[in-house]
Amino acid sequence: MKQPEDLQPVVLNQNAEVVLSKRYYRKGPDGEPLEDATGLFWRVASAIAAEEGKYPDSSCRADELAREFYDLMTSWKFLPNSPTLMNAGTDLGQLAACFVLPVGDSIEEIFDAVKHAAMIHKSGGGTGFSFSRLRPAASRVGSTGGVASGPLSFLRIFNTATEQIKQGGTRRGANMGILRVDHPDILEFIRAKEREGEFNNFNLSVALTEDFMKAVEKGEEYPLMAPHSGEAKGTLNAREVFEILVQKAWESGDPGIVFIDRINRDNPTPAQGEMESTNPCGEQPLLPYEACNLGSVNLAGLYLAGHGSTADSIDWAELKRIIRLSVRFLDNVIDASRYPLDRITETVHRNRKIGLGVMGWADLLFQLRIPYDSQDAVKLAGRVMEFIRAEGRAASKQLAKERGPFPAYAESVFGQRDLGPYRNATITTIAPTGTLSILAGCSSGVEPLFALSFARHVMDGERLVEVNPYFEQALKDEQCYSEKLMEAVTQKGSVQTMEHLPQHMRDVFVTAMDIEPVWHLKMQAAFQEYTDNAVSKTVNLPNSATIDDIRSIYWMAYERGCKGVTVYRDGCKQSQVLCTGDGE
Ligand code: CDP
Structure with missing residues (x-):
């Protein structure tokens, strides 16, 4: 789509200018930018709107929609995740920020995962892995009669590989490494970041089970299990493990924790297997070989001055309009994106997960003069997010009418309970918005x-x-x-x-x-x-x-x-x- 001459030029804050020119503008072979902010946002808006052409029953015209997307982004009301801004409408065309890759218990599978992670990092995406399927250190390796080196030694290889690949030549790859609390190498994993600089391309999280948490509560022992053989490998005292975990997090921030059973309780497509990891910053649990693209609504801009009550001081009608448009945008991103592996394309297209969230929450509270640490703020948080989820689902239903539900709908929990049909297996996620909030000039995420x-x-x-x-x-x-x-x-x-x-x-x-x-x-x-x-x-x-x-x-x-x-x-x-x- 040709860039119209009458587009409103983009007004950038000073920080946005620096970030865009260092990381986001397309550059020529000499490193000189080939576009400005107007060019960037038109490139993204037109590439994403062009996907409408695929759907004969679309209620939108691609050229009109491109303008709407352009205005939506350049008014800083909504931004898609960084890879979409960087790569939409380019040859690379990889638009998702979040990936999860499986790590199987064989040298071939481990190094396949290293390679696939490298391909994802090159395109600006972050990867999450569970190392829970790897046999523990010192267990027998059948083919050689030798002993295995365990998850930690392989984690080091992923870390080093990441170090060598700068994401798309711009940012270093981010990873999440997860180990289940009942893996025999769990104590080593918990202590992995004791020395500063170790595993610095990884966030580490321990996957805690409901059984483990109950054992902590009661001060009981809990069983460890070798994942490759199903063999019992002794027990540990749950409270002692929890204490070491807490101590290490106090020392270095790592490891964090994820409640893996809870994550799976909310798995919308359990027929496709379990979720074992999240993306690097923890907000997006995914199936192996699944990816998700995110986008964030800027709440800071929805404050209406001069209205008495809190509820009247938020522009709900505008929020609804933004959500409807953003869900369509994110659904189009799924089709516009080119994923580094066919397996990923298949999984993504089957479930069509998107993650719409918010940024600028603290800024909205400042304008409303509501302290973050108050019951009023907590209540409003629920109200705002409930609205976003409801409107997001309504938008996804509308898309399902035009385009059909996500292909795995019938086997999903929505299909089984007859709740849909939705176009997307998930709709909402709250991202950190580390870079997006700089561009939009607002506070990050819900922090x-x-x-x-x-x-x-x-x-x-x-x-x-x-x-x-x-x-x-x-x-x-x-x-x-x-x-x-x-x-x-x-x-x-x-x-x-x-x-x-x-x-x-x-x-x-x-x-x-x-x-x-x-x-x-x-x-x-x-x-x-x-x-x-x-x-x-x-x-x-x-x-x-x-x-x-x-x-x-x-x-x-x-x-x-x-x-x-x-x-x-x-x-x-x-x-x-x-x-x-x-x-x-
Ligand atoms: O603001 P931006 O879209 O750049 O990213 P974010 O909201 O801070 O992070 C969202 C997700 O992007 C993270 O959870 C990672 O999956 C990915 N990410 C990454 O791969 N590498 C980074 N340096 C930052 C984020």
């Missing part, structure tokens, strides 16, 4: 702000300073604004100790570190309740957080119905992505 003013280290050591615009405006409105104050806030990140600021300001403008861990969990659980897949959430903690804090966070995640959780204690690693002034 509270890391700091009200902070330095961001991105690519090549570059440092971007950011002051939250809603905080700045509120200071001006309350006549509290001064350069001196702003300097102090950049140093501290938080205003909690600034007693000259009115209490209501300190209550509303809270950061991740100011919030009691329980509120992080309550918020995650509120969003999870209405999310088909999972919620990306890191419980960020001050350096002073204790091992008891981590234990209670992991336990609360279990009790509150989360699918997993990750913690990060400020300063526990020498290099970290986000720093407040004090941290530098």
Whole structure:
């Protein structure tokens, strides 16, 4: 589709300009950009809208839809995940951020997975693996009579391979490594990141079972099992294992935890097998050889000023319009994307999972003057996500009418319970939106702000300073604004100790570190309740957080119905992505 001359030019914030030109613009052989922001968003909008042509009963015209998609993205109301922005309408054409690959218990299968991961990383996608099927270290290898080296030694190979492949020449590949808690090598896995820098291309999570959690509760032993032979391999004390897990997470942030039985309870297509892993950041459980593309609605832009009640201050009608359009966009992405393996194409086309989520949540709360750590915020989270899920499902139903349900619909839980038909086996996921939130200039995902003013280290050591615009405006409105104050806030990140600021300001403008861990969990659980897949959430903690804090966070995640959780204690690693002034 030819780029129309009357497209509204894109207005970029300063950080977006840097990110787009370093990573996203298509470049020629000399490294010079071949497009600008208008060109990029038209390339994406037109490539995704062109998919309408495949469907004779489509209710949309591709050229009109391309303009709508363009306006939707360039008004920063919705953005698809990074690979879609980078690769739509290009020769590469791989548009999904999330993949899960199986790792089988043979040298051939292991190295197939290494190769497939390399192909995915090259295209900008992240990969998740379960290593639970690998025989434990020191078990016999039939073909040679030797002994196996176990999941950890193979994990190292995946890590090294990742190191060597920069994603699409732009970002390094991200991985999730999962091991079941009943695997005989579990203690080694839990301790894998003891030395800083080890396995640094991996997030590690232990897959906890319901049986294990019950054994922790009762202080009992639980059985280990060799996956390749089904042989019992002794027992461990569940509480002791849980304690080591908590200790290691306190030390380094890893491993996180996923509740694997819960993930499978919500598996929409159990006839196709179990889900054993998630994508790198944990928000997207998938079947082996499955991929998913994500997209996020920017809630920060939906605030309506001058309305009395909270409910009236959110533009629900606009949110509905955005959701309808976004679901169509994400469904088209499935067809527009070229996947690196036929097996992946088949699985993706069978289930047609998409993951629509949100960003800018903390910014919306700032505008509404609702503290993140309050019951009002938690209630609103549920209300917003319930709305998104309902409207997302309605949009998917509409698409099923035009295009047919996802091919595995009849065998899925929806088909079995006669709930559909839907076009997509899953519709909602809450992503971290690490880069998307920079482009849209909003707070990331459903996270509270890391700091009200902070330095961001991105690519090549570059440092971007950011002051939250809603905080700045509120200071001006309350006549509290001064350069001196702003300097102090950049140093501290938080205003909690600034007693000259009115209490209501300190209550509303809270950061991740100011919030009691329980509120992080309550918020995650509120969003999870209405999310088909999972919620990306890191419980960020001050350096002073204790091992008891981590234990209670992991336990609360279990009790509150989360699918997993990750913690990060400020300063526990020498290099970290986000720093407040004090941290530098
Ligand atoms: O904001 P953006 O679309 O770049 O990504 P995100 O929402 O922060 O992360 C979504 C997913 O993209 C992650 O869970 C990974 O599956 C993948 N990802 C990756 O593969 N490599 C990265 N460096 C960042 C994200």
